[in-house]
Each structure stands twice: as C-alpha cells, then as structure tokens.
Amino acid sequence: MPNAKPATTHAINDPLVEWFIAVLDPIKGNFIKLVTICSVTILLLALARGLLMFLMRQTIIVMSRHIEYDQKNEVFAHYQLLDTNFYKTHSTGDMMNRITEDVSRVRSYTGPAIMYLINLLSLIAFCVINMVRKDPLLTLYVLAPLPILAATIYIVNQIIYKKSEKIQSLLSDLTTNAQESYSGIRVIKSFVQEKAMFGFFEKNSVDYKNNAIGLAKVESIYFPSMALMIGLSTLITILIGGVQALHDTTKVGVIVEFVIYINMLQFPVSAIGWVASMIQRASASQKRLNEFLQTEPSIADKGKAIEHVKGDIVFKDVDFIYPHTGIHAIKKFSLTIKTGEKVLILGKTGSGKSTIAQLLLRFYDAQKGDITIGKVPLQSYSIKNLREQISYVPQDVFLFSDTVANNISFGLEAANHPQEIISKAARQASVENEIMQFAEGYETMVGERGVTLSGGQKQRLSIARGLIKQPEIVVFDDCLSAVDTATENTIISNLYQYLEDKTAIIITHRIFTLLHFDNIVVLEDGKITEQGTHNELMMKNGYYAELYKMQTVQAHTE
Template identity: 65%
Template sequence: MTQLSTLNKYFSKYKYRFTLGVLFVILTNYFRILAPQLTGFVVNAVVTVLKGKNEPLTDAQLHNYDFIVVKIIQWFNNESFQHKILYTGLILLILALISGFFMFLMRQTIIVMSRYIEYDQKSEIFAHYQQLDTGFYKTHSTGDLMNRISEDVSRVRMYTGPAIMYFINLAAIIGFSLFFMIRSDVKLTIVALSPLPILAITIYFVNTIINKKSERIQALLSDLTTNAQETYSGIRVIKSFVQEKAMLRFFKNNSEAYRNNALSLAKTEAIYFPSMSLMIGLSTLTTILVGGLDVVNNVPGADLGKIAEFVLYIQMLTFPVSAIGWTASMTQRAVASQRRINEFLLTQPNIVDAENAMDIKVEGNISINNVNFTYPHTGIHAIKNFNLQINKGEKVAIIGKTGSGKTTIAQLLLRMYDVNEGSILYDGTNVQQLQKNSIRSQISYVPQDVFLFSDTIKNNIRFGLKEASDEAVFTAAKQANIYHEINQFDEKFETMVGERGVTLSGGQKQRISIARALIKNPSMVIFDDCLSAVDAKTENAIISSLYEYLKNKTAIIITHRIFALFNFDKIVVMDEGNVVEQGTHESLMQLKGLYYSMYQNQQENNSGE
C-alpha cells in the first residue's frame, strides 16, 4: 500500500470533492438504514393486528429506533392499521428516493474525481517521459511505456474511484448496521456476524495470491503491447521477408501466456463471490433460526419484526461485503500498477540543467577538448580524445565509416549525452552550464534516422516553429529541393504523411526533415548523414541550395560520403572514435591517407554506376 501513497497529492488537490463524496456516501447509507427499522415496525403491526390488537408502541419499544424513525412512528402511531401500512409504504419510497439522490451525488463527486486524477496522472507521466534522456529510451520498449501510461493508469483509476467509493460505502453501511443491530439485540448481532471472521481470513489469503498474479499479468501485457507495436511499425519489413506467420506465432505465444495468467487470476477472484454468498446465506439462516426460537420460547424483547429487521440488515450488507473481494482485488491491482508507474516516475534523467544554468545566444563558436565518451549501457567507447575547434560561420564536415563515432559527436553537441572526460564549449561556456533546451532551440538538427509525425507535410515542416507562415514553409521546402514534388500531391502541403511518413519515399522524408531544420533559420545547423536516400542529381541540387543558405552560419555536416562540390573550411576524418585526419579537401588529398582512399573508392563507384 505504500506504493499508493504517491496518490495522496491528488486526493489533497481534490480534497473538497473527495470530502463531499464521503459525506454523500454517509447520507446515502443513513437514509437506507432507516428502511429495516420501519419494516420491522410494520411487521410487528401486522402481528399485533393478527392477534386482535392494535396497540401503539411504547416509549421503551421506540428506544431502539433512530430518532427520525421515532418521529415518523410517533406521527402515525395512533392511526389505524391500514393507515400505518399506507404511510409506511410511502415513507419507504421517499427514503429510497432520497438515498438514490445522494447516491447520484456520491458518484458525481468520487467517480468524477477519479477521472480528474486519471487525467492528471497521465499528464504527469507523459511530461516525465519527455524529461527522460536518450539513454532511458534505449533500454525501455515503446510498448512498455505505452502500457504504463494507459493500462496501469486505468487500473489505478479503479482504485481512486470505485474502490475508494465502495470501501467508504462498506465502512458506512457496516457502521450504521452494527450500531442499530447492537442497539436492538446484541445476541442476534453476534449470531448474524459470526461467519465474518472466516470471510476475513479467506480475503487475506486470496488477496496475497491476487497481488502476485496481478504483477505478473501487467508484465505480460507490456510484452504483448510491445510485440504488437513493433509488428505494426515494422509491417513492411515483415511482409518483405514473408514472416507474417512467424510473427503471428510469436504474438500467439505471448497472448497465450497472458491469457493463461489472466484466467488463473479470474479463477482466484471467482472464489470471492461464492464465499460471500455462502457466508451471507449462513448468516441469514442462523439469524432466522435463533430469532425464531426466541419468539417461540417467548424470550423477552424477541419479536418477528426484529427478525425481519435483522434479515434486511444482512441483505443490505450483502453487496458491500461481497464487494470486499472486488475492492481488494482492484486495490491489489492498483498497487501492482502504481509500483510500475513509480519505477518510471522515480527515474531521474541523467541529463539535467545545472543550478543557475545560463540561457545565452549561441553564436556558433565551438570548442571540443579531449572528449572521451562511452555508451553507458553497451560499454562501447565511441569517442576517444576528440579535439575540434570550429569558429563562427565555418562549414565543417565530419566523415567516416559506419560506427566511427560521427553521430555520437552530434548527440554530444546537442547534449543528449554528457561527456565522460573533456569538455564541449559554446562561445567559451561549457555546455553543461547552459540550459539544454536553450541550446537545442538554437540549433537545427537533421537526424540520421528521419522521423515524421502522422500529420500534414506543412505541420511536419514547421514542427519546431509553429508560428511559421505558409510562405516560410514554402521557402524551406524549396531550399530542401522538395517543393515541386509536394505540389504534385493531390493535397499538396496538406497531404497527410501517415505514421512515421510511411506514404513517402526515403528521399522525400529526408528532404522534409531538412526543410523542418531550415525553417528555424538558426545560427548553427547539424546535418547527420541526411542525404543518404537521395540520388546524386538531387544531392547536388540540395548542396547548392544549402551553400547559399549556410552563409554566415556555423554548419556541421556528418556523412560517410565526400561532397567535393561543397567548399568546407575543415574536414575531420574519423575512424573508431579517433580523429585520424583533419584539413581541407586539397590538403587531405595530398596526404593520400584514409580520406584519399575513401574519395577514390567513391569515384570508382560513381563511375561504375
């Protein structure tokens, strides 16, 4: 239950709604508890008439009833038998309507409160997800993240709403019932409640089992969600390799494991309700038996009206007591789900702003000094003693084979990771002393792995600059050499691109991603192998357009290809995390080292094509 203590802040936030809900629960059950007393009065009135009498109740007999019931009985105590029956029936109907009205208000406060809490919790989790660093997402699946913000939060809502409401309702009805039962007849109260200890023991053991099985089911559901999500995202790969049956078999195995565990939990929960019915049935039978024997033996204070009253008390307790199992099950599931939610909420991002982090304008002067970096979860030493000086307005190419550490440099410059050793300075200030969002907002970045949202082309282009005009969108598209192709679509810039841009070609997605970076018009841009999916002609057109666009801007172009037409101020050649060569195109060609070999191979491949 300590896991659920994190929800206290929400109960505090909605304390007035919660307090009103508790009050309405009490009022609902208070007006319900009057019905058995009036029913007992009517039964005794009938018995009295059958005996040939019609005597009003004495003050001693009225002492066991609630003061409202006493006032009602006193109102028509001297009336005829027919009037007593009529008035009692009408009053029972009125009490039911009043109780129903307060029950409506009860649900409008507590259940609605749970929906507000669900909204707040999902917002909190989503906001926290966005604060977590890149390393976190490399070790956690999307399906698991989705399951925790949807299924787990929904199960927690069942605790903050129905479970809380039924628990308070249970406490109220048991409290009222015990008070009036003991006040009426202690002996019958003990008899009626004698099966409850057995019920309590059953609940304790079954809840322990439910808790363990709930945690297992939630873990299996995360696996199932992840499996489905990956299948949908990679459907083109699956189809191209004709692996539909294999993926279906894999899904069925996961689904069967979830089903078996869910059925096992359902069987365990099924023990509750038969147990409740059995205990309630035994309680009713023993109450009628003991009360009936007392009436037959003329025990003082025993009468048929009291037996009817106690039977109604027991029946009123049937649903709340039977809901103990349901409430306990919902609570145990909520505990398991909240534990999974807390695991992420308590996970702190490794990349955080330093105290008094600065928000400065990035001019474009970059100094990378003796940087070493090892990926924390793989142990790969990606960057080794890396040094690079970039002045404002310079155009720098970082070239190397796949796995040489080029993309890691871009990640470090954007502070997606922190260096293990060395430093990265922007205009003389360490990147770790700057606000990370300030840095990222001033740098345009085109990632190697292009990602487009399920939205229009226009909204994808102006994703980082929502207030951008249509004209700015068109200009960025022209600079990325994608404008004319977009205009050939039926909906032009209003074309929906589908999930991850599935309706577009690889080259089109890359160029839209470039346009998204260019529209920000920043002082510094980083292009990470963003032209790999375009042909040579388109590549040359984009490079020519970029050359004009990048005047007076600091630009870092990361690539495994050599752009001989682009006049770079500096070219850095990387291999296995090290800088092996550095200079201009001409000077590197004269060295006849790795850069020269890469250039010769590229020329041979181009001529072969």
C-alpha cells in the same frame, strides 16, 4: 400445565421510529390512508437515496476522471523529460501500457472503488450498530464468521497483487509485440514472416491469457466465500434467535430484524472482495507508474537560458561510452570548430560520427573531457535553449502523422507560420516540386511515420524541417543517403548559400565535392586519424584521398 407467560410489549428504543409511529397514531384506524402515507414515505426515501447516490457518483467518478487526466499528463510530461538512454532501454509498448492500462486501473481505485468502499462501510456500520443496539450477544454470534472472512481476503489479496504485477508486465510485452509488428509490417510482408510474427504474438497472448485466467480463478474464491459467510450468519441468527424466542416471544421481532440486516449486508460483504481486488490491481499499477515517475533523467538541466548560443565549439579530450551497450564510441576526441567554419566529419559506419552530434545536443553527457560553445560549458546552457538554437537533421528520419506543412514547421514555436517560410525551406531541400504534385499540396497528410512518402521524400522533408530554423549552428547527420546524385547536388548547392554565415557540421560517410570545407575530420574507432583541408588530406594519400578517388571514378562511370 403451568400458565403461559403473558406477552409483554417490547420497547422500540428508537426516537425516529417512535416519532413516526406517533405521527401515524391518529390515522391507525384508516387502513387505506395509513398504507398510502407509508408507501409515499418509502417512495420519497428511495428517491432521496437515489439522488444522494447520483450526487456521490457525480462527485467521485468525475473526480476520478480528473485524476486520470492529471496523471496521464504527468506521466507524458515526465516521459518527455527523460533522456535518450531511457528510451533505448525501455520498449514503446511498455511505456504505452503504463500511460493507458495502468493509469486506467488507478482511476478505477480513485473512482468506483472508493465510491463502493464508502457505500459498503456506511451500510455495514449502519447495520452492525443497529444490531448491537438490539441484541449485543446475538450480534456477536452472527459476526463470528467475519475473522475467517478477513483472513481469506488477506491471503487472496496477496496473491492478486503478485498476479496483477505479472499480468501488467505480460500486457506490456504483448503491446510491444503488436506495436513492432504494425510498424514493421512492410518488412514482415516482404520477408513473408507473417506466420512467424503471429507465432510470437500468439505465445505472448497465451502467456497473458493463462495468467489472466489464473487471476480470475483466484478472484472467484471471493464470492463463494462471501456467500458462505452470509449463509452461516443467517443460519446462526435463526438457530440462536429461535432458541431465545422460545423463552421470550418478544425476541421474534428482533430475529426478523436481524435477518433483514443480514440480507442488507449481503451485497456489501460480497462486494468487499471485488473492491479489494480492484484496490490490489490499482496498487500494482501505481507501483509500475512510480517506477517511471521516480526515474530521474541522467542529463541534468541546471543551466541558464542564454539568449544566443554562438561562438567557437571546442571538444577537449572527450571520452564517451554508451551506458546501455558499453561501446566506447569516442576516445580522447579533441576538435575546435571556429565560428562560421564548415566542418566535414567523415568515417565508416560505427566510427563515432553520430555520437559527436548527440554529445553536442546533450542527448548524452561525456564521461570525460569538456565541450564548450563560446567558452561556455554545455552544462551551463539550459537544454531547451541549447537545442532550440542548434538546427539538427538526424540520419533517422521521423515524420509525424500530420500535414506536410506542419512537419516542416515542427521546430518553430509559433502556431501559425507564413506559407512563404515553409515553401522556401522546401525549395532549399529540393522537395517543393513533389509537394505541389500531391492532391492537397502542403496540406497533404503524410501518414504515420510518413508511410505515404518515399525514403528520399521523407529525408528531404526532414532536411526542410532543419533548414526552416535560423540558428547559428547547424548539424547534418548523414541526411542525404536516400536521395539520388542529381538531387543531392541540388540540395548541396542550396546549402552552400544557406550555410554562408553559419557554423556547420556535416556528418557523412561520403565526400561532398560541391561544398568547400574549412576542416575535414576523418574518424575511425572513435579517434581522429586524419584532419585538414581537402588539399592537405589529398597530399597525405590516406583514407580520405582513397575515398575521394573512388567516388570520382564512380561519378565518371555513371
């Protein structure tokens, strides 16, 4: 047999390792001391790694929380800029889902995903560079399965992106369904529709569950794929490295080193799928957020802040069609309301009465015609300034989950308001006596949407909120429908004094006999059918006269 080839010393070619070996060389005969120094070195390196990891988490995760904070504020601020039509065409549940769930998913990308991505890329780069330095050919064989892995990740990511969009949309539907059920729980219970509503919720929930499970199944492809690639790489290393070691015994150390590197790569490569999935989900969520953030309000605010909004209000040939329904609400409407006049706008449901108030406050802009205040077009006023100086009491009462006092003073800018101002508004709205009967008076919490109050109490609190302001123009939109006749008469008597020096527009479907109106306008199908003073309209013997006689007879019989 030929003589075996003598073993040769393998050069390390690593300055740091060679330096460390040189430092340990004087004590290589002292086993205990050598092990102690190596153990302490490993411990110190582990502590340094932990400290750096802690600092990285503190930097990136905290940064992601700041990004989440800023993004939620940005979305909320943009929501408040959007016009009324936007809110009539988008559900509350969808908007809530975008500002919570979608923002949270984007935060997962800007925080954990980036952190793990940096960690993965650093570790992969470290291992691959050292593998190439040790044996470029063996490295090439070991990394051969990576193109298959890259193709798998690309294909699966495309599926995840589409499924993530679908899931977020279904989650919005589920949130909307739940929100409507909670808000309308009294209606649901009174009509005994709990089972039907549960059926709707269950259907949405099943759709969401099935799609979420489908996404989980797709994501589950990642980890077996990663494990397969790691196994193949390990197998290739041992197979090819073993063949090399048979011809050159110095390769044994390289093979061991490669196996260590492959094991080090196991977590980074496995986590690539998780990070990629997180990035795809965040991408889908950011796209949904951008849909709203890039939505421009149709009511452009390009006007100037004018100190006082006052003067004659003029509607000239105004036409308006609701964009979300196509209903032609106002047709060639012309009306002049002089400063200080009290005008009653009367009509049946759907005649266009409330639309006039919404156009005056620029919740919508008319498609045709002009609206001016003091000969200044509405578009020339800043929206904020215009609405601040018009006191508006809508027919749809909305109270916040806050104290009675804060609900009444909601429209005032200052944070703290004198109690006397709040009490005066409550007295004018004929609701103070009932407030004082509450356990905590003005500090009583009214509950979500005023759920703890009766319909009449909520309506009168809404009136008090409008009365506490002292603007030049006031608009009351059918705001006494939920109060009894005696309370209505008391409120109207108080209004008579309050409105003395103000321009007032009273929108209603009934006649207030205790108030003197300078002009009474009768609307039908968006057009003015009658106009004049009380006496003039009674002489015409039209709709107004008929309604007045009917109310008078009804009042006498009660």
